[in-house]
Amino acid sequence: MTEIATVPTPEQRSRPWSRQVLAALLGRTGARIGLAWIGLLVLAATFAPFIANSHPLFMVIDGRASSPALAHLEPLDWVWLAGFALAVGLALAPLRAWLKIAVWLSGVGLTALLAYSLVSPPVLTIHEQYRELEAEGRIERVVRAPIPYSAKDYLRDYGDTGIEAPLAADDGRRHWFGTEENGADVAARMIHAARIALGIGFIATGIALLIGTLIGGLMGYFSGAIDIIGMRLVEIFEAIPTLFLLLTFVAFFGRSIYLMMVIIGITSWSGYARYVRAEFLKLREQDFVQAAVACGLPLWSILFRHMLPNGLAPLLVAASFGVASAILAEATLSFLGLGLVDDPSWGQMLNQAVQSSTFNWWLAVFPGGAIFCTVFAYNLIGEALRDAVDPHTQRGGGGVR
Amino acid sequence: MKLLDIEDLVTELTTDGRHWLRAVDRVSLTVRRGETYCLVGESGSGKSVTALSAMRLLPEGRHRHPGGRIRLHGASGETVDLLAADGETLREVRGGRIGMIFQEPMTSLNPVLTIGEQLDEALLLHQSNLTPAERAERIVAALAEVRMPDPVGRVREYPHRLSGGQRQRVMIAMALICEPALLIADEPTTALDVTVQAEILKLMRDLQAAHGMGLLFITHDFGVVAQIADTVGVMRRGALVEQGPAGEVLRAPRHEYTRGLIAALPERLARGPRPTASCKPLVSIDGLKVHFPVRRGFLRRVVDHLRAVDGVSLEIGAGEVVALVGESGCGKTTLGRALLRLLEPTAGSIHLEGRDITRLSRKDLRGLRRRMQVVFQDPGSSLNPRLPILTTLLEPMRVHGIGRDDAERTRRAAELLDRVEMPADSLWRYPHEFSGGQRQRLAIARALVLEPRFILCDEITSALDVSVQAGILRLLRSLVDDDGLGLLFITHNLGVVEFLADRVAVMNEGKLVETGRTDEVLRAPRETYTRALLAAVPRLDGALVEA
Numbered sequence: 001m002t003e004i005a006t007v008p009t010p011e012q013r014s015r016p017w018s019r020q021v022l023a024a025l026l027g028r029t030g031a032r033i034g035l036a037w038i039g040l041l042v043l044a045a046t047f048a049p050f051i052a053n054s055h056p057l058f059m060v061i062d063g064r065a066s067s068p069a070l071a072h073l074e075p076l077d078w079v080w081l082a083g084f085a086l087a088v089g090l091a092l093a094p095l096r097a098w099l100k101i102a103v104w105l106s107g108v109g110l111t112a113l114l115a116y117s118l119v120s121p122p123v124l125t126i127h128e129q130y131r132e133l134e135a136e137g138r139i140e141r142v143v144r145a146p147i148p149y150s151a152k153d154y155l156r157d158y159g160d161t162g163i164e165a166p167l168a169a170d171d172g173r174r175h176w177f178g179t180e181e182n183g184a185d186v187a188a189r190m191i192h193a194a195r196i197a198l199g200i201g202f203i204a205t206g207i208a209l210l211i212g213t214l215i216g217g218l219m220g221y222f223s224g225a226i227d228i229i230g231m232r233l234v235e236i237f238e239a240i241p242t243l244f245l246l247l248t249f250v251a252f253f254g255r256s257i258y259l260m261m262v263i264i265g266i267t268s269w270s271g272y273a274r275y276v277r278a279e280f281l282k283l284r285e286q287d288f289v290q291a292a293v294a295c296g297l298p299l300w301s302i303l304f305r306h307m308l309p310n311g312l313a314p315l316l317v318a319a320s321f322g323v324a325s326a327i328l329a330e331a332t333l334s335f336l337g338l339g340l341v342d343d344p345s346w347g348q349m350l351n352q353a354v355q356s357s358t359f360n361w362w363l364a365v366f367p368g369g370a371i372f373c374t375v376f377a378y379n380l381i382g383e384a385l386r387d388a389v390d391p392h393t394q395r396g397g398g399g400v401r
Numbered sequence: 402m403k404l405l406d407i408e409d410l411v412t413e414l415t416t417d418g419r420h421w422l423r424a425v426d427r428v429s430l431t432v433r434r435g436e437t438y439c440l441v442g443e444s445g446s447g448k449s450v451t452a453l454s455a456m457r458l459l460p461e462g463r464h465r466h467p468g469g470r471i472r473l474h475g476a477s478g479e480t481v482d483l484l485a486a487d488g489e490t491l492r493e494v495r496g497g498r499i500g501m502i503f504q505e506p507m508t509s510l511n512p513v514l515t516i517g518e519q520l521d522e523a524l525l526l527h528q529s530n531l532t533p534a535e536r537a538e539r540i541v542a543a544l545a546e547v548r549m550p551d552p553v554g555r556v557r558e559y560p561h562r563l564s565g566g567q568r569q570r571v572m573i574a575m576a577l578i579c580e581p582a583l584l585i586a587d588e589p590t591t592a593l594d595v596t597v598q599a600e601i602l603k604l605m606r607d608l609q610a611a612h613g614m615g616l617l618f619i620t621h622d623f624g625v626v627a628q629i630a631d632t633v634g635v636m637r638r639g640a641l642v643e644q645g646p647a648g649e650v651l652r653a654p655r656h657e658y659t660r661g662l663i664a665a666l667p668e669r670l671a672r673g674p675r676p677t678a679s680c681k682p683l684v685s686i687d688g689l690k691v692h693f694p695v696r697r698g699f700l701r702r703v704v705d706h707l708r709a710v711d712g713v714s715l716e717i718g719a720g721e722v723v724a725l726v727g728e729s730g731c732g733k734t735t736l737g738r739a740l741l742r743l744l745e746p747t748a749g750s751i752h753l754e755g756r757d758i759t760r761l762s763r764k765d766l767r768g769l770r771r772r773m774q775v776v777f778q779d780p781g782s783s784l785n786p787r788l789p790i791l792t793t794l795l796e797p798m799r800v801h802g803i804g805r806d807d808a809e810r811t812r813r814a815a816e817l818l819d820r821v822e823m824p825a826d827s828l829w830r831y832p833h834e835f836s837g838g839q840r841q842r843l844a845i846a847r848a849l850v851l852e853p854r855f856i857l858c859d860e861i862t863s864a865l866d867v868s869v870q871a872g873i874l875r876l877l878r879s880l881v882d883d884d885g886l887g888l889l890f891i892t893h894n895l896g897v898v899e900f901l902a903d904r905v906a907v908m909n910e911g912k913l914v915e916t917g918r919t920d921e922v923l924r925a926p927r928e929t930y931t932r933a934l935l936a937a938v939p940r941l942d943g944a945l946v947e948a
Contacts, residue, residue, distance in 0.1 A: 016787075016789070016831070017786070017787050017831070286782045287777035287778070287779055287782045287783040288782060288783055288784055288785045288786075290738075290743055290775070290777065291775060291777065291783065291844070291847065291848075292785075293743060294741055294743060294770060294773075294774060294775045295770060295771075295774070295796075295797040295800070295847075295851065296766070296767040296768065296769075296770025296771060296797070296800060296801065296851075297796060297797065297800055298767075298800065301796065301800075305788075305796075306785050306788075309787040309788075310785070310786065310787055
């Protein structure tokens with residue numbers, strides 16, 4: 001027998017833990033509903049310029065074909081599209097999980113760099129020009145987006161269009177979710193606002209996870225003095241009121257979505273740090289960790305290869321609830337009128353529902369419903385994830401269907 | 402006179418409601434008054450499920466009994482069919498007519514209730530005609546009966562103030578307080594030290610004689626069986642393969658499986674001729690101390706030191722197995738961890754192949770790690786559950802630069818799996834797919850991957866069945882004999898010591914009590930402690946000679 005013959009082929013591999021958790025997760029109805037809603041949001045956010053846009057997707061004027069929608073794509077639109085394409089491509093690629101994340105992050109970063117330096121859409125966008133051209137009969141062929149209004153198209157050509165109930169206009173316009181106080185289409189604004197909801201949830205939680213895992217991991221592994229200092233740091237950060245800090249920063253540095261993400265991130269890592277610390281304190285005494293030390297493995301491998309994957313379960317669950325609370329924080333801020341100025345956000349639309357003398361139900365129901373569904377979806381996923389990673393509840397609950 | 406009558410009992414268990422696993426397969430046995438019936442078998446053989454079926458304690462909706470009858474006969478001739486009994490009858494039977502003692506003394510008492518309150522509850526339920534004063538009297542009497550020191554004072558204590566042996570005494574008192582006709586004991590001494598085990602076994606024998614009750618005793622230890630049993634039933638895969646009077650079954654087992662089990666006892670394993678160990682010490686420790694500070698108060702000042710290891714000197718040569726023996730809490734595991742520098746020693750020195758490694762920095766030590774390796778006790782946590790075996794084996798090689806590339810390392814890993822008698826396709830599997838014994842083999846392979854000269858084995862067979870243990874012990878011995886490794890084998894099982902070790906070191910309260918050649922120490926111990934320890938070990942041969 002040759003030496004090579006003793007080495008079996010990798011076809012006999014068994015399913016890694018991550019696959020098992022994924023399968024258990026997808027087997028749960030709650031998780032399916034939650035993931036379906038989040039998937040819908042991702043699609044809406046990525047393809048927002050093609051779903052709701054005043055610029056036609058394709059048109060022919062004087063025999064010349066053009067795509068104003070593509071020409072008006074902003075750098076951020078390109079980043080979203082590239083991120084989505086990369087994510088789909090990588091999901092199918094046979095690579096290691098951490099490599100996928102690294103490739104995705106660097107890919108998105110590179111696209112952002114390229115997009116912001118190369119892409120320059122017309123500074124002045126006149127949303128009503130196509131409708132005027134069409135009225136003059138100069139457009140030969142046109143393909144419009146399903147919702148033919150941009151988020152910031154205030155319908156100036158229709159004169160004094162203020163707040164309007166759904167399907168109340170009698171001049172040929174069709175606003176499924178009505179319009180807001182400036183006359184912009186609510187459905188279009190909601191679709192574009194999905195980006196903020198998703199972005200703030202993921203980026204703020206990502207920052208919090210990163211800081212929390214690092215500090216918590218070091219505290220749990222080394223304990224002693226590092227633990228004492230780290231825990232005091234955690235206590236200090238837990239004493240900072242997030243909303244108040246956000247208000248202060250908005251007052252001093254103006255309104256920026258990125259600033260909000262960072263502030264929500266750096267004020268909410270303390271919970272994750274506590275989780276990781278507790279897990280690491282427990283794992284440190286486990287035999288396989290001691291064996292890894294005894295094998296002389298380097299510290300980063302012990303921390304991130306042997307300990308972190310085993311302590312990840314409660315972290316994932318906490319993170320999915322964290323995303324929900326970050327979304328709520330942004331909505332709260334926008335509702336208080338301290339959110340973004342011009343960019344659409346669900347919370348800001350809620351604010352408009354109560355601003356005029358009458359109660360505009362469509363401005364409360366649709367954005368409010370979207371916030372509710374998103375937070376609920378993340379909570380459903382968190383709940384299902386907890387059951388999927390915990391073998392005790394798995395046997396009791398999801399096993400029998 | 403019949404007390405408990407199990408006839409053709411079949412118990413099936415399920416986890417998902419669809420697939421049923423037959424855990425007990427047509428078991429018939431009878432426990433008489435004043436008799437001790439020992440159910441013996443390896444883990445998963447269905448002994449506990451049989452007992453739980455009799456108590457009707459299996460989880461609701463997760464078990465069924467397609468056949469069989471369990472009848473409890475009363476003193477005045479009436480019988481209760483336990484499988485058909487309703488909740489009210491069962492409540493009256495449990496605790497009242499059948500008492501039960503579980504294996505784990507640490508978790509079977511409620512930590513937030515005092516001992517008195519827990520004993521009182523049983524009385525309140527089953528003997529409701531007693532006045533509080535009478536109950537208090539009964540409780541103290543019960544604690545005195547299980548020979549609890551200071552029973553009056555103990556009534557108000559919480560369980561965490563008691564040692565494992567004392568908790569098991571409380572459990573026995575609780576099981577006996579309502580004077581049940583039958584006592585079911587599920588491995589009641591497995592978690593205890595041998596000296597404590599000897600006391601508890603003696604106590605149970607005395608109590609049984611005094612009360613004349615039936616005892617259904619579940620164990621995996623043939624030594625215990627030989628000491629306590631009147632009748633023995635041997636279980637395998639849910640079926641009772643052999644039963645009969647203890648003397649007959651143990652001395653002349655009829656069934657092949659029983660014969661195999663008894664032959665696999667470590668003291669019965671054949672010892673081959675051994676090459677003489679080289680005199681050059683591989684690892685030597687000198688005056689090693691590990692003290693843990695005891696901190697108290699607001700500022701966490703150090704008020705005292707816990708002397709876990711207190712001045713131990715020991716040498717381990719190449720091609721030699723040294724067994725470190727002692728009861729739980731004597732500091733043997735701490736000594737092992739300090740030896741590998743997994744814990745920082747307080748004082749003393751450790752030499753590895755003549756080099757002082759006591760004060761070596763973490764970085765310098767990392768290169769030397771491959772010379773000394775470790776295998777731990779618990780097969781459940783000794784391998785990283787998230788990594789396939791291949792990664793677990795390859796990573797240390799990569800770090801220490803063994804092998805040119807991953808293909809060569811994979812080949813080496815496959816060879817090692819062959820060495821520890823595991824199939825080569827284990828490489829791509831995850832730890833949870835293996836049994837306890839297989840995991841320990843894989844943990845040994847992980848230790849061997851770095852070509853160490855010295856391996857520390859910390860109770861690596863304690864959680865395993867005897868037949869599995871026998872295989873691992875033979876493997877270790879061949880590694881030592883063929884490759885000239887040095888082995889420090891920490892254990893509390895003297896049978897294992899007898900088979901495996903060249904020399905023995907007996908440890909008590911952080912100090913080495915006695916060191917010497919295995920046969921000398923075991924045959925003619927010099928120290929009182931060693932003699933007490935040896936006398937407490939339940940042995941098949943000794944008990945049979947006595948009987």
